[in-house]
Structures are given as C-alpha cells and as structure tokens.
Amino acid sequence: MTVRTRFAPSPTGFIHLGNIRSALYPWAFARATGGTFILRIEDTDLERSSQAAVDVIIEGMKWLGLDHDEGPFYQMQRMDRYKAVLADMVTDGHVYPCYMSMAELDALRERQMSNKEKPRYDGTWRPEPGKVLPPVPEGVKPVLRFKNPQGGVVAWDDKVKGLIEIRNDELDDLVIARPDGTPTYNFCVVVDDIDMAITHVIRGDDHVNNTPRQINIFRALGKEPPVYAHLPTVLNELGEKMSKRNGAKPVTQYRDEGYLPDAMVNYLARLGWSHGDDEIFSRAQFLEWFNLDHLGRSAAQFDEAKLRWVNAQHMKAMDDVALSTLVAEQLAKRGITADDRLARICGLFKDRCDTTVALAGWAAAFYGDVTPSAEELAQHVTELIKPALSTLAQKLAAGAWDKASISTAIKETITAHGIKMPQLAMPVRVLVMGTAQTPSLDAVLELQNQQTVLARLQNA
Known part of the structure; x- marks a missing residue:
C-alpha cells in the first residue's frame, strides 16, 4: 500500500x-x-x-x-462532486429530507434536557417500513440527513488512542446538506x-x-x-489549549523572530512524538526515525524557553555561510547591507545567540555606529586607562590587520602599562562593540574595519 x-x-x-x-x-x-x-x-x-x-x-x-x-485542493471548487455523491446516496436510500424547523429542534432539545436526556435529533422524518411521516410543510426547504446505522458499534484502532468504540445509538442522523443544498463538513x-x-x-x-x-x-x-x-x-505555557484567543502567534512570526525552520521542525516533532531521549536531531534523522508507533497520548505543553534552546543548538551546528544568509536578511530589515565578513562574524558570535535576530544584533556593530551605555563607559573607560588605549591605537595603526598582529599589539600594550588583560580588553570592547562582553578581543577586532577601531579608541 x-x-x-x-x-x-x-x-x-x-x-x-x-x-x-x-x-x-x-x-x-x-x-x-x-x-x-x-x-x-x-x-x-x-x-x-x-x-x-x-x-x-x-x-x-x-x-x-x-x-x-x-x-492545494479547495472544497468550494468541488461542490459539483459532493452534490453528485449526495444524489447517489439519496437514490440508494442512505439520505432523507428532514423538514424539522430550528424552532422545533430547539424545543426538542429543551424537552430532552429537562428529562435529563442527551439532546439529539429524534428521527421524526427518518423513513422506516410502515412508518407514516408527518405532512410536508409548505414553503420549507429541507436539510438532508444521513441514515446512521441503528444498533451495534462503530470502532477503530486509533494509532494514538488505541481501540475506540462508539455505540451507533449514541449517534443521531447527521445533517449532511443544508437547505440550500450545500454539503456539510x-x-x-x-x-x-x-x-x-x-x-x-x-x-x-x-x-x-x-x-x-x-x-x-x-x-x-x-x-x-x-x-x-x-x-x-x-x-500554551499557561496550560490552556493553544489558540489565537489564548495568545498563540502565527507560524510566520517565528520566522520573523529569527528561528530556524529545522529547529522549529525539531521542536514541533517533540511536541507529541519521541525517539528515545533524543532532544536535538536533524530533519533527515527525524524522517529516518518517524513512525506512528511513538506518538504520545498526553497533551504537550509549549515552552518558548525550550524552543529557544533548541534553536540555539541548531544555530551552533549550522554552517556559517548558510547561517549568514539568514542573518543578512535580518540586517537588511535594519537597512544594513552585509559584506563577505558576515559568515566569519556569525561563526564568532553564534554560540552566544539563540535566534538570528540576536545574532544580527551583534553583527550590526560591525556595520554601523555603536552607542555604549553611560554606565559601562563610566565603569570601564576611566582616566587611568585612557593612556593605554592611546598606546594600543598607535600600535594597531602601525601593524598589519590580522589576528596575530592585533594580539601582539594588545600584549605589548599590557606590558608597557603594567596592567592586566581585563583592564584593557573591557574598555576596548565597550568602545568598539558597545558592550564589555564579547568573544576573544583579537578575533573581534580583526573582523572590524581598522579605521573604525582606531577612530573609536582615539575618541575615548
């Protein structure tokens, strides 16, 4: 099959x-x-x-x-097909017209509920051998009802819930076409x-x-x-059924917020299915492992923190060039055009990020101005450290612009001023990147434009 x-x-x-x-x-x-x-x-x-x-x-x-x-197939474009099948079912005696009005149905339900019975259609218009049907009311267009089997059970072996059995007597005769002839769901x-x-x-x-x-x-x-x-x-995270009324977001919003499609597939797959204890897996692994035998029976609860963690793991594993394409799209939304440095920037910063939006935030510092907070400037860029910043600027201006040369300039400046690495690295990071916390300083500076670095240090 x-x-x-x-x-x-x-x-x-x-x-x-x-x-x-x-x-x-x-x-x-x-x-x-x-x-x-x-x-x-x-x-x-x-x-x-x-x-x-x-x-x-x-x-x-x-x-x-x-x-x-x-x-995609659209049901509204298949109406002729539905009506043809309906006509065959009428001919075969599986369907019959019902003229019971909404008022009569409402009154029937009220009587049944007052008698503590399950509200359901009572088969008034269902034709049976020897049964006399009520006279057809004038000017009333009937619905069509399906003659549900009487007696016995309808059962199926559900791949999630196991065997389910429903007595046919619990099911009334379903309306399968409205008065205007439109078939129902x-x-x-x-x-x-x-x-x-x-x-x-x-x-x-x-x-x-x-x-x-x-x-x-x-x-x-x-x-x-x-x-x-x-x-x-x-x-949802409050334990309510996920719906737009309960704050659910459109799927496409997760794309805009910087989630990776493979990470979303990974996370969604685990909302009701499992493969042992595997939490992180590729799309190819998912398709290799997937079957209907390991679908869960319990409701799954969405957890955005877990989704972010899954996304971060996929970002770490993703090829830098492929990742940079997605980050470039996020930068473009900020009016920034990236260059060939972006893949290396992504490689340097992706371990610190859980979305491509966050990664674009780091990358933006390489393509435009940064604005350090007053608190970080006051804490790290002190009068005592400014002579060392000036020395570093001079050494960086005189040397080659590669990681090894930049590392040498930093070490020589530390030695010349008798200070420790954090005393110099923190203010340089604040001035160049706008924050005191970044990856290795020489790796960050190498990816920055040389003249930009010198200008930010000299303006301290």
Missing part, C-alpha cells in the same frame, strides 16, 4: 504551532514511507474563510519545508478522503467525535475508512 496522507486546514484565521503540528506528522509519515502528502483547504465556512489565511498557511508550510505533492471530508485515496488521517483529537460519523458514511459509500491517528492537544 502506498501511504497517502493529508493536511486539511480551515482558512478561518492564522495558522499557529498547534495547527502546523497537524501538518508536520502526516508530512513526515509520507516522507518516511515514500508516500504522498496532500494539501487540502477546507474553505466551506464562507463567512470566516479568507484568502489571506490561505496565504499564511502556504507561506508557513513553505518556510518549514513541509512541501506537498498534490494540491463531515460529508465533504469523506468524499475528499475517498477521491484522494487517503490511507492515513493524522489530525488533532478535537476530531475524535467526528470520526464515527465519518466511518459510517465511508461504509455507506462502500469504502473502508483510512487508518486514524488523533493527536493530543498542544497547550
């Missing part, structure tokens, strides 16, 4: 990390098994769906490298999954209640349902 998976978001708002994890796992399963990954846009909610939301879905997936093999999903030959449905566990209804529709259409894996919810 060739694996065929899908990601089927509704474009009713921006896509956040909780949503995109439901794309990551079916993508990874398709890639790990040599299968096919399909993108399907479920846009039947016309009031809330927007093209802008579709664009963010596609942009976020592209940034994370979750490439799809087929699609659960019906469209089944037709799509059949037409697209989906073998595995990997989605959030908020869909568990839909699954028995969908399975029954599959079987009414003469098809066996796919394998299901319902993923536990992703919680």
Whole structure:
C-alpha cells in the first residue's frame, strides 16, 4: 500500500504551532514511507474563510519545508462532486429530507434536557417500513440527513488512542446538506478522503467525535475508512489549549523572530512524538526515525524557553555561510547591507545567540555606529586607562590587520602599562562593540574595519 496522507486546514484565521503540528506528522509519515502528502483547504465556512489565511498557511508550510505533492485542493471548487455523491446516496436510500424547523429542534432539545436526556435529533422524518411521516410543510426547504446505522458499534484502532468504540445509538442522523443544498463538513471530508485515496488521517483529537460519523458514511459509500491517528492537544505555557484567543502567534512570526525552520521542525516533532531521549536531531534523522508507533497520548505543553534552546543548538551546528544568509536578511530589515565578513562574524558570535535576530544584533556593530551605555563607559573607560588605549591605537595603526598582529599589539600594550588583560580588553570592547562582553578581543577586532577601531579608541 502506498501511504497517502493529508493536511486539511480551515482558512478561518492564522495558522499557529498547534495547527502546523497537524501538518508536520502526516508530512513526515509520507516522507518516511515514500508516500504522498496532500494539501487540502477546507474553505466551506464562507463567512470566516479568507484568502489571506490561505496565504499564511502556504507561506508557513513553505518556510518549514513541509512541501506537498498534490494540491492545494479547495472544497468550494468541488461542490459539483459532493452534490453528485449526495444524489447517489439519496437514490440508494442512505439520505432523507428532514423538514424539522430550528424552532422545533430547539424545543426538542429543551424537552430532552429537562428529562435529563442527551439532546439529539429524534428521527421524526427518518423513513422506516410502515412508518407514516408527518405532512410536508409548505414553503420549507429541507436539510438532508444521513441514515446512521441503528444498533451495534462503530470502532477503530486509533494509532494514538488505541481501540475506540462508539455505540451507533449514541449517534443521531447527521445533517449532511443544508437547505440550500450545500454539503456539510463531515460529508465533504469523506468524499475528499475517498477521491484522494487517503490511507492515513493524522489530525488533532478535537476530531475524535467526528470520526464515527465519518466511518459510517465511508461504509455507506462502500469504502473502508483510512487508518486514524488523533493527536493530543498542544497547550500554551499557561496550560490552556493553544489558540489565537489564548495568545498563540502565527507560524510566520517565528520566522520573523529569527528561528530556524529545522529547529522549529525539531521542536514541533517533540511536541507529541519521541525517539528515545533524543532532544536535538536533524530533519533527515527525524524522517529516518518517524513512525506512528511513538506518538504520545498526553497533551504537550509549549515552552518558548525550550524552543529557544533548541534553536540555539541548531544555530551552533549550522554552517556559517548558510547561517549568514539568514542573518543578512535580518540586517537588511535594519537597512544594513552585509559584506563577505558576515559568515566569519556569525561563526564568532553564534554560540552566544539563540535566534538570528540576536545574532544580527551583534553583527550590526560591525556595520554601523555603536552607542555604549553611560554606565559601562563610566565603569570601564576611566582616566587611568585612557593612556593605554592611546598606546594600543598607535600600535594597531602601525601593524598589519590580522589576528596575530592585533594580539601582539594588545600584549605589548599590557606590558608597557603594567596592567592586566581585563583592564584593557573591557574598555576596548565597550568602545568598539558597545558592550564589555564579547568573544576573544583579537578575533573581534580583526573582523572590524581598522579605521573604525582606531577612530573609536582615539575618541575615548
């Protein structure tokens, strides 16, 4: 069997990390098994769906490298197909018109709840042998309801939750077409999954209640349902379900904040799946290891500090030239054009950073003015040290501009003035980089422009 998976978001708002994890796992399963990954846009909610939301879905997936093999398919463009299947189901007796009004439904629910019964449609308009249906009211357009099987159970072996069984008597007859003939979500999903030959449905566990209804529709259409894996919810840092109402950010905002796509894939993968105790792994390792047998059953909680740590590990491991391309993009947002020094700057400073934005902050000091704080100037650039700064400037001006020569000039200045390395290095760092804490001073100065260094020392 060739694996065929899908990601089927509704474009009713921006896509956040909780949503995109439901794309990551079916993508990874398709890639790990040599299968096919399909993108399907479920846009039947016309009031809330927007093209802008579709664009963010596609942009976020592209940034994370979750490439799809087929699609995007749009449900609104498949209405003729749904209506054709509906007509066949009416002919085959799987669907019937229901004329019960909303007022009648509300009254029915109130009676059931007052009797402490589960509120559900009571089958008033369901045709049965020997049953006399009410007279059809004039001027009322009916909904179409699916004749759910009566008696027995609908069951499936969920790849996350194990065996799930629901009694058919717990399920009422689902509305699968509105009065205007528009098909509803659960019906469209089944037709799509059949037409697209989906073998595995990997989605959030908020869909568990839909699954028995969908399975029954599959079987009414003469098809066996796919394998299901319902993923536990992703919680925010307060333990609430991740959502835009609870402060979730669009996926693309993490790109803008300087996170690496491979680090995001690594972090998201661990929000509900594991490979032993491995915390940091490459995309290739993830795809080599991924299967549906190690999906977690418990809700995963987002932790931005952990995400930053994962991102920092990936930055440390990343090739300096490749990393400099991303940092150059961040610098460009500040109006700074980088040069061929940037890869070496990234190599020198990346161990100190957890995002490319932070790394761009260090790199900016090599391409423009710096403004040390008054406190650091007062603490480190004292009258006692200024003669040594002048000596260092003279020695740097007279020597070659390479790490070894710069190191020699620093050592000779320390010896000449009878001071210790920190007494000279700290003020030089403050003047040249705007902060007293940097990597090795000779390595930092070598990457700076010589005339810039001399001017900043001489102006002390």
